[in-house]
Amino acid sequence: MxxxxxxxxxxxxxxxxxxxxxxxxxxxxxxxxxxxxxxxxKELRNEGYEIEAKPRKGYRLIYRPDRVATEEIQNxxxxxxxxxxxxxxxxxKSTQILAHQxxxxxxxxxxxxxxxxxxxxxxxLGRVWYSPPKTGIWMSLILRPxxxxxxxxxxxxxxxxxxxxxxxxxxxxxxxIKWPNDLLLQGKKICGILTxxxxxxxxxxxxxxGMGINVNQQSDHFPSExxxxxxxxxxxxxxxxxxxxxxxxxxxxxxxxxxxxxxxGFEPIRNRWESLSDLIGKKITxxxxxxxxxxxxxxxxxxxxxxxxxxxxxxxxxxADIDK
Ligand code: BTN
Numbered sequence: 155m156x157x158x159x160x161x162x163x164x165x166x167x168x169x170x171x172x173x174x175x176x177x178x179x180x181x182x183x184x185x186x187x188x189x190x191x192x193x194x195x196k197e198l199r200n201e202g203y204e205i206e207a208k209p210r211k212g213y214r215l216i217y218r219p220d221r222v223a224t225e226e227i228q229n230x231x232x233x234x235x236x237x238x239x240x241x242x243x244x245x246x247k248s249t250q251i252l253a254h255q256x257x258x259x260x261x262x263x264x265x266x267x268x269x270x271x272x273x274x275x276x277x278x279l280g281r282v283w284y285s286p287p288k289t290g291i292w293m294s295l296i297l298r299p300x301x302x303x304x305x306x307x308x309x310x311x312x313x314x315x316x317x318x319x320x321x322x323x324x325x326x327x328x329x330x331i332k333w334p335n336d337l338l339l340q341g342k343k344i345c346g347i348l349t350x351x352x353x354x355x356x357x358x359x360x361x362x363x364g365m366g367i368n369v370n371q372q373s374d375h376f377p378s379e380x381x382x383x384x385x386x387x388x389x390x391x392x393x394x395x396x397x398x399x400x401x402x403x404x405x406x407x408x409x410x411x412x413x414x415x416x417x418x419g420f421e422p423i424r425n426r427w428e429s430l431s432d433l434i435g436k437k438i439t440x441x442x443x444x445x446x447x448x449x450x451x452x453x454x455x456x457x458x459x460x461x462x463x464x465x466x467x468x469x470x471x472x473x474a475d476i477d478k
Contacts, residue, residue, distance in 0.1 A: 222397045227402055237264065247273050317367070327391050332431070333460050340385065343384045
């Protein structure tokens with residue numbers, strides 16, 4: 155209860171941050187006594203919010219810490235579906251695990267799990283995903299697309315399009331997609347996407363779209379084995395970014411491309427993916443589970459595989475590590 159009211163006090167302050175609001179006005183809007191408002195203001199200050207208080211004028215929010223708790227995100231959301239239900243955990247093993255549990259318990263499409271820190275973040279191919287506290291975005295979105303399971307890879311590609319568009323909108327940084335769904339900045343990884351699903355031959359029950367974005371880490375924050383291959387938006391953009399605003403923007407772009415996909419199919423996603431990708435037209439080496447293919451990446455096919463021209467042959471790559 156106390157938590158809920160604190161969120162409401164914060165929402166009122168956020169909505170009116172240009173002006174002072176009297177304690178009386180806030181207490182009227184939230185529906186509790188002025189003494190209770192004062193208690194919530196003190197708690198918010200303890201969490202790092204700076205709230206100016208002036209006699210006869212009231213309160214005004216002057217600084218908000220970079221938090222990714224529910225109310226921070228919901229204040230910025232402009233979506234109808236994605237992020238409308240949020241579960242926030244300061245520390246989780248992995249948001250993927252929580253999202254699977256929630257999805258099995260019936261969470262509606264668009265439900266989002268966010269953690270400030272993951273202790274056992276999961277990457278693709280059984281790798282560990284480094285997820286330190288307070289600097290990155292670690293989140294998992296639940297989808298229930300009415301498509302056959304064979305088309306699930308569309309959603310992975312759609313996610314890379316949505317997330318990169320959102321990051322470009324917010325930062326203007328030149329994000330590139332590496333097939334299938336790594337997001338790179340200056341050749342180093344800033345975001346990884348992990349798609350997991352549950353369903354049977356005919357139908358997907360749900361998809362959990364896991365996204366890890368390196369936002370405000372400094373270069374010396376990365377462990378030595380990652381320094382050469384990973385980077386953050388802050389390192390590249392030479393400034394820090396609001397994680398809450400970025401999450402809200404990711405929800406907006408993902409919802410846009412998801413609804414476009416349900417209405418018009420994969421073609422518009424494919425076009426956008428090709429224009430954001432840094433592979434098409436380039437010479438690459440694809441290490442597939444069976445062989446090493448060297449050739450020129452020609453296009454993304456309608457099933458999400460990568461078409462590589464090697465001599466006279468056009469080879470379809472379904473799964474591989476790609477080097478340029
Ligand atoms: C990759 O290996 O590139 C995919 C990394 C996916 C990491 C994200 S962070 C949020 C979600 N929870 C996890 O445990 N993994 C994904």
